[in-house]
């Protein structure tokens with residue numbers, strides 16, 4: 001049964017939940033996995049499978065070429081169905097390759113990280129990193145179906161899982177305050193990977209993200225709210241050389257810093273601010289980073305220069321009340337230093 005059917009412009013994306021046995025669609029014509037997710041592909045489909053090296057460093061044009069070569073080797077036509085089985089990297093690349101093959105064939109995604117289930121696989125952004133720029137080359141190409149199997153998360157490392165939780169907190173804050181309460185009350189069962197709790201949590205995130213993307217496909221307005229915590233977070237990842245903090249850990253730090261910014265600007269409900277910070281502490285995230293505030297600010301400026309604009313921050317005034325605004329530099333420096 002379809003849990004959701006989203007309309008993203010001319011595209012329709014169905015989202016369904018599956019058990020591990022049924023997670024891989026038998027009608028796929030080409031399967032893309034990486035070293036850590038290929039175990040999910042049944043043996044009889046291995047001839048149709050390309051296994052890529054895992055990790056962001058392989059989110060490259062060479063990987064796209066390898067997928068396209070496999071499609072040619074399998075003599076696929078425009079009616080081919082590409083199936084991506086993996087985290088955000090595999091999902092982004094499989095959908096991008098599908099958008100290119102014969103000017104666009106169908107794509108189904110089987111996200112296997114929490115981040116990909118809650119965020120990356122839904123909404124049509126696809127692509128690769130290029131010349132050291134993240135996601136510089138890509139296309140807008142939503143999957144026809146997302147097949148979610150929470151049991152795939154059992155093999156995911158704990159750090160990767162908690163990294164994905166960063167996007168879950170963000171989603172709850174911008175779009176579902178009852179999910180925030182759920183995250184507090186069900187912390188132990190979520191961390192124990194209880195199936196029912198995970199399905200509830202992921203389902204809630206998909207609903208929020210799907211509705212935001214439906215309302216603002218090309219990020220002209222509220223889709224930007226999904227970047228809550230990311231301006232601070234990306235700068236932290238950059239300054240710490242992409243080693244010390246994972247993407248999700250950076251986002252969580254960024255969420256905390258955006259809350260502190262709102263507190264300094266005196267625009268946020270103080271009880272709400274405390275509730276979020278306490279919750280992040282309960283999940284044992286690092287909310288302090290030993291970094292140079294000036295370096296963080298210049299990383300933000302550099303990032304913005306690339307995108308051609310001034311730095312605008314996604315901030316909150318209350319749960320589900322999100323705004324976008326510029327912030328004076330002295331406030332940013334002060335917040336990073338605390």
Ligand SMILES: NC(=O)c1ccc[n+]([C@@H]2O[C@H](COP(=O)([O-])OP(=O)(O)OC[C@H]3O[C@@H](n4cnc5c(N)ncnc54)[C@H](O)[C@@H]3O)[C@@H](O)[C@H]2O)c1
Pocket residue numbers: 034035036037054055056059086087088089090092112113114115116119120121122123124125126135152153154155156157160
């Ligand atoms: N398209 C979008 O809207 C969007 C949104 C957010 C992020 N992204 C992209 O997503 C990517 C990050 O995604 P990610 O965090 O999933 O990283 P990832 O795809 O690199 O996966 C992280 C690691 O977990 C491994 N893995 C995946 N599933 C596993 C499983 N079930 N068991 C064991 N190991 C498993 C992978 O092999 C990899 O080593 C970035 O490239 C980012 O740009 C895209």
